Amino acid sequence: MLDVEDAVSGPSRKRRASNVKRKRSSLDDVAVSVADQDRKPTSTSPRKKAKPVPQSLEVPHPAPANWEETYNTIRQMRAKITAPVDTMGCERAQDEEKDAKSQRFSTLVSLMLSSQTKDEVTDAAVKKLRAALGGSITIDAVIGAAEDLVSDAINKVGFWRRKTTYIKKAAQMLKDEFNGDVPKTVDELCSLPGVGPKMAFLALQVAWKLNSGIGVDVHVHRITNRLGWHKPPTKNPEETSRLNLQSWLPKELHPEINHMLVGFGQTVCLPIGPRCDLCELPGKNLCPSARKVVNVKMRKVLAMKSDLDSATPQVTIAVEEDTVAPSPIACKEDPDEPQGRAR
Structure with a gap:
């Protein structure tokens, strides 16, 4: 019961x-x-979840007609010009560093600072940051530095508050997850905050001398579209322009094309008011976007000096009146695009 x-x-x-x-x-x-x-792992900076960076097109882009003549003509013109990227680009950030790891890290930091910023401003920020950190840009120095100290050093670059956070977090991740060094793959680099594919490819080329792909910035994107190298024209510098170029440009040229076209874009093929009067491509019918310089009373003139007796190419800036009539062919311009190197 x-x-x-x-x-x-x-x-x-x-x-x-x-x-x-x-x-x-x-x-x-x-x-x-x-x-x-x-x-x-005890990392205080969780890794950014990023998709693997695409490396090739399903259907390769055909090589443009006469691209070799165009490429060699630009290369010859660039040999006569000293552009800002030649003296203040990310490649120069490692010059003041003695330790190999610091050289690689300073290159990465320079690339992170260069986004939407001219080379002159980036170079000054790198130097100021190095001084603020005691004379060397190291991972430990950045981790140990107060955010205000980093911010004060880089506050002239674009988006400096965000970049301060990115640099601090990236330094911590490098120490915790990559043995205190810059990684050697594009995907690993892109896992760092504030680092995209174009920075990753350039970092590998400069820091590790690894030829893994083309770093395409606004200059490379703009110039290759003006040359008609993309059919149809591309809107995305990273994926469409890069993948198109990588599909037909010989791999041995991948490391140099960015530096060559950036300097060309800073001095001749400008974002606004390109100096087609100084360019040799129109005379060879190699640029479908060529135009005559628009009539302006006073303008700066870039004179390229080709002196065989001179060890260093010289650039002279002068001012003169311009009375050349405009051409009916015009280039589409982006008024918001910086004229310096914005990686």
Whole structure:
């Protein structure tokens, strides 16, 4: 026979027992979670989840007609010009560093600072940051530095507040996850905050001398479209322009094309008011976007000096009146695009 007490308290006892089991299970889950956390890396900067960077097109882009003549003509013109990128580009950031790891890290920092910023401003910020960190841009120095100190050093570059956070977090990740050094793959570099594919490809070329792809910035994107090298014209500098170029441009030219076209874009093929009068491509019918210089009373003139006796090419800036009539062929311009190197 069922006891009265059992009949009344039985269900209640079952519920209490069930609650106790759930509490124990919950405590066990917490214990497992804590144990799992103890086994995980202690990085304070979680890795950015990024898709693998695409490396090729399903259908390769055909090589443009006469591209070799065009390429060699630009190369010859660039040999006569000293552009800002030649003296203040990301390649120069490592010059003041003696340690190999610091050279690689300073190159990466320079690239992170260069986004939407002219080379002159980036170069000054790198030098100021190096001085603020005690004479060397190292991962430990950046980790140990206060955010205000980093911010004060780089506050002339575009988006400096965001870049301060990116640089601090990237330094911590490099120490925790990459043995205190710049990684050697594009995907690993792109896992760092503030680092995109174009920076990653350039970092590998400059820091590690690895030829993994083309770093396409606004200059390369603009100039290759003006030359008609993309059919149809591309809108995305990173994926469409880069993948198109990589599909037909010989791989041995991948490391140099960015530096060559950036300098050409800074001095001749400008974003606004390109100096087609100084360019040799129109005379050879190699540029479908060529135009005559628009009539302006006073304008700067870039004179390229080709002196065989001179060891260093010279550039002279002068001012003169311009009375050349405009051509019916015009280039589409982006008024928001900086005229310096914006990687």
